[in-house]
Every structure is written in C-alpha cells, then in structure tokens.
Amino acid sequence: MGLIDEGRLESLSHEEIARYSRHLLLPEIGLEGQKRIKASKVLIVGTGGLGAPLALYLAAAGVGTIGVVDFDFVEASNLQRQIIHGVRDIGRPKTASARDKIRSINPGVKVVEHNVALTSSNALQIISQYDVVADGTDNYQTRYLVNDACVLLGKPNVYGSIFQFEGQASVFYSKEGPCYRCLYPAPPPPGLVPSCAEGGVMGVLPGIVGTIQAGEVIKLISGESLKGTLVGRLLLFDQWRMKFRELKLDKDPDCPICGKNPTIHELIDYEQFCGLKPETQEILYETIEPLELKARLDAGETLQIIDIREPHEKAIAKFPGAKSMPLGQVKRRSSEFDPSIDTVFICKIGTRSVFAIRALRETGYDGKIFNLADGINGWARDVDKSLPRY
Amino acid sequence: MATLLIPTALRAFAGGQPELDLDGSTAGEVIAALALKHPEIKEHLYEESGKLRSFINVYVGDENVKKLQGLDTPVKESDSVMLVPAIAGGRKWD
Numbered sequence: 001m002g003l004i005d006e007g008r009l010e011s012l013s014h015e016e017i018a019r020y021s022r023h024l025l026l027p028e029i030g031l032e033g034q035k036r037i038k039a040s041k042v043l044i045v046g047t048g049g050l051g052a053p054l055a056l057y058l059a060a061a062g063v064g065t066i067g068v069v070d071f072d073f074v075e076a077s078n079l080q081r082q083i084i085h086g087v088r089d090i091g092r093p094k095t096a097s098a099r100d101k102i103r104s105i106n107p108g109v110k111v112v113e114h115n116v117a118l119t120s121s122n123a124l125q126i127i128s129q130y131d132v133v134a135d136g137t138d139n140y141q142t143r144y145l146v147n148d149a150c151v152l153l154g155k156p157n158v159y160g161s162i163f164q165f166e167g168q169a170s171v172f173y174s175k176e177g178p179c180y181r182c183l184y185p186a187p188p189p190p191g192l193v194p195s196c197a198e199g200g201v202m203g204v205l206p207g208i209v210g211t212i213q214a215g216e217v218i219k220l221i222s223g224e225s226l227k228g229t230l231v232g233r234l235l236l237f238d239q240w241r242m243k244f245r246e247l248k249l250d251k252d253p254d255c256p257i258c259g260k261n262p263t264i265h266e267l268i269d270y271e272q273f274c275g276l277k278p279e280t281q282e283i284l285y286e287t288i289e290p291l292e293l294k295a296r297l298d299a300g301e302t303l304q305i306i307d308i309r310e311p312h313e314k315a316i317a318k319f320p321g322a323k324s325m326p327l328g329q330v331k332r333r334s335s336e337f338d339p340s341i342d343t344v345f346i347c348k349i350g351t352r353s354v355f356a357i358r359a360l361r362e363t364g365y366d367g368k369i370f371n372l373a374d375g376i377n378g379w380a381r382d383v384d385k386s387l388p389r390y
Numbered sequence: 391m392a393t394l395l396i397p398t399a400l401r402a403f404a405g406g407q408p409e410l411d412l413d414g415s416t417a418g419e420v421i422a423a424l425a426l427k428h429p430e431i432k433e434h435l436y437e438e439s440g441k442l443r444s445f446i447n448v449y450v451g452d453e454n455v456k457k458l459q460g461l462d463t464p465v466k467e468s469d470s471v472m473l474v475p476a477i478a479g480g481r482k483w484d
C-alpha cells in the first residue's frame with residue numbers, strides 16, 4: 001500500500017511523459033510512480049541549507065504540490081549553501097524566493113507559501129494538508145514540533161540535520177518505525193552544543209544531506225512499500241573524512257509520544273521543552289549592549305573583557321583589548337578572574353558565551369558578569385563598523 | 391580497549407580528535423576514559439548526577455547500547471564505540 005491513494009491519480013500529458021521520461025524508464029518508478037509523484041503534496045519545513053536542494057529536486061521530479069514554510073528573509077551569509085536563493089533575493093522572504101525558483105524549474109508544480117514560523121498553534125493545520133513532511137529546520141524547538149505533529153497526524157517525517165561537516169538523515173514514521181523522540185527523548189540544554197551560526201557549516205554538506213532527503217521523499221511518494229527507505233535506520237555522514245555510516249534505530253516502547261503508553265497527546269510548548277524560556281534559566285549574568293560597553297570603556301572604566309572565540313575566528317575580527325580564553329579553557333583558568341572587577345564575555349553572536357559564563361559560575365565565581373549582546377557581530381554593527389561581521 | 395568515535399560537535403572538547411583508542415572493557419568505561427583524558431568534555435557528556443546526557447546515544451558497532459546491556463555492554467579491541475549526539479543545523483536559537 002503506497003502513501004498516495006489510487007483515487008487521486010491522474011493521467012500524464014504527452015509533455016509530462018517527455019519531461020519525466022527518465023523516471024518512467026525506471027521500473028521502480030514507472031508511469032504509476034510518476035502519477036503518484038504528480039498527485040503528492042510535500043511540505044518542506046525551512047528553505048535554508050537543507051530545504052534548498054529539497055525544493056529544487058522535488059520541483060524537478062514533478063511533485064504536484066510543494067509547500068514551503070519559512071518566516072526568514074534571505075541574507076548574504078545564506079548564499080554559501082542555500083542554493084535556491086541568489087544575490088538578487090537578498091532581503092526577500094525566503095518562501096518568495098523559493099517559489100520563484102521552483103516555478104522557473106517546473107511551472108507544473110503548485111507552490112504553497114507558508115510565510116510564517118511553524119508553531120504549536122498552526123503546525124497541525126498546516127501539516128495535515130500534506131502527505132509527507134521533509135524537515136529542513138535548524139533548531140530543536142521546531143524539530144520536536146515537526147516530529148510530534150507528524151506522529152499525531154500519522155505522517156512520515158523525512159529528517160535531515162547538519163553540523164559543521166557532519167550530517168544525519170533518517171525517515172521517522174511512527175506507524176512503521178521509530179520517531180525522533182525514540183532516538184532523542186530530550187534536546188541538549190541551550191548553549192551546550194554550538195549552533196551552526198556559531199560553529200560554522202561546510203556549504204556543500206546540506207546539499208548532500210538535503211539531496212538524500214529528497215531521494216527518500218521521492219521513494220516514499222512514488223513507491224508501494226517502505227522497503228529501502230531509511231525507516232528504522234540512521235545515516236551518518238562525515239564530509240571531512242568522507243565516511244558514511246549506518247546505525248540501527250529501534251522504536252522505543254517507552255517513547256512519550258509513539259510508545260505503548262504515550263503521555264503526549266497534543267502539541268506542547270517547545271520553547272519551554274527546549275529550556276529556552278527565561279523563567280527556566282537561572283540568572284547567571286546581565287546583558288550589555290555594544291554601545292553601553294563602548295560608553296563604559298570610553299569613560300576609562302577597568303573591565304575584564306574575555307573573548308572566548310577560537311583562534312581562527314579571531315583572525316576574522318579581533319576585539320581590542322580583550323583577553324583570549326577559548327571556551328574549553330574557562331573552567332581551568334578561573335583563577336585568572338578578579339571578582340572585584342566587572343567581567344564582559346564576548347563570542348560571535350552572544351550565545352556561546354553563555355556557556356562560558358555557566359562554566360565560570362560552576363567554579364563558584366561570584367563576581368559580576370556581563371554578556372555582550374550579539375557578540376562581536378553586534379560590536380561590529382553598532383560600534384566599530386570597520387570590523388567585518390561573519 | 392576499543393576505538394571511540396567522537397562526533398564533530400564534541401571534538402572541540404577532545405583535543406580535536408575524531409577517534410581515540412581508549413582503555414575499558416565496557417562501552418561506559420571507554421567513554422569514562424575519554425572524560426579522564428579530556429576533563430573539559432565531562433560536562434558535555436554527563437549530567438551532574440553522573441548519568442550520560444540523554445541527547446547522546448551510544449552505539450557499539452551499528453547497535454544502540456540501549457538494546458544491548460547499556461553502558462555495561464562489553465567491548466573488545468576490534469569494536470568501535472560511537473557517540474551520536476543530537477545535532478540541529480542552521481541559525482542561532484534565539
């Protein structure tokens with residue numbers, strides 16, 4: 001039994017037969033498979049690094065309806081990997097840019113723009129209109145939201161995730177196998193693992209992982225069985241060492257949403273679940289705006305300014321007068337701090353520094369600590385425009 | 391003794407090493423040997439209670455130790471133990 005109901009299939013025109021002939025020639029897809037692809041509706045969550053190749057290949061393959069969800073706008077730093085957007089799209093909504101590109105590749109595709117953030121209040125309504133979801137999100141809140149909504153609605157969730165030069169892919173389909181929560185019951189606490197915006201990402205990596213996702217989507221919608229798909233398997237890819245590995249994934253009978261006695265029956269507050277609500281975090285520091293820090297320095301105040309970025313990042317932009325202490329060394333070097341002097345922590349965008357602050361607090365340090373809002377990028381934006389932002 | 395495969399997200403706290411041969415006769419001992427060798431990785435691996443963090447899965451070969459004997463799963467020299475943490479690419483969280 002395939003995912004796409006026979007009753008929805010329509011015949012292919014001569015133009016379509018010519019266009020998709022290389023699919024029709026494959027016995028695994030063939031005419032019936034291509035009709036299913038045409039009848040199918042696929043939702044791509046996120047039109048970033050993973051969503052870009054997903055949308056391009058699904059459009060080329062003739063998926064009848066492609067929905068794209070994104071609330072973001074195209075920025076210059078996206079273009080190193082988000083190949084669906086171009087220089088002329090900078091400043092435009094990502095969904096609009098994706099729509100134009102999909103249409104130019106294949107005008108036969110119906111594009112539905114969801115120019116919103118996916119949330120607990122709209123996810124079920126949006127996802128219920130589609131047959132398959134491809135998860136190209138970039139944060140844990142949305143990942144758990146997409147997972148839970150797909151489990152509750154019984155939809156397959158084609159998963160991809162990336163970090164620096166390492167990727168993961170799988171198909172989470174709780175009717176037939178494990179879900180994301182079976183593998184990861186809870187996300188890492190904020191700040192424990194750096195995000196891509198802080199840790200970087202090799203541009204072609206999401207291209208490879210997103211293309212793997214696109215292949216899985218096409219197999220799911222064109223085929224009659226799940227055989228050969230990544231249901232029940234986790235694919236790991238290390239781009240730098242050029243290694244693929246495959247791990248077995250099992251359904252967790254105790255999974256809170258797809259297990260034997262589920263405790264989650266509706267969507268929850270994912271910000272809170274991921275520890276992002278301020279009330280769930282201890283007060284470790286105060287935030288200082290770049291202009292405020294500038295004013296204090298100009299007034300001649302003595303501050304301990306600690307730059308916790310890695311040496312290769314300092315080569316991009318240096319903070320004048322800052323003491324260098326990479327994140328991993330903060331705990332070991334805690335005796336170098338003077339609690340009678342205010343300390344300001346600096347990283348790239350103001351998130352990794354929170355982890356350094358937590359590490360220092362854990363040593364029992366009780367001096368006053370400030371975190372520079374938006375990191376050195378904020379400083380470059382508001383104070384020293386001669387510095388590049390990265 | 392077994393080979394421990396260290397994912398990108400944790401390498402920065404393990405001297406940049408992608409894999410290390412470490413002493414230990416169980417998966418848990420091999421991971422503990424990593425924390426002993428690189429103390430700064432400890433808080434990334436373990437909760438304050440000493441439990442391994444729930445966003446890190448441990449595999450011996452291609453099997454999750456949850457299906458074997460957990461961290462007590464015995465390992466031999468030819469085995470590879472792999473840490474598989476949750477990753478989420480892209481933008482900053484907030």
Ligand SMILES: [Zn+2]
Pocket residue numbers: 174178179180181182183252255256257258259
């Ligand atoms: Zn589950």
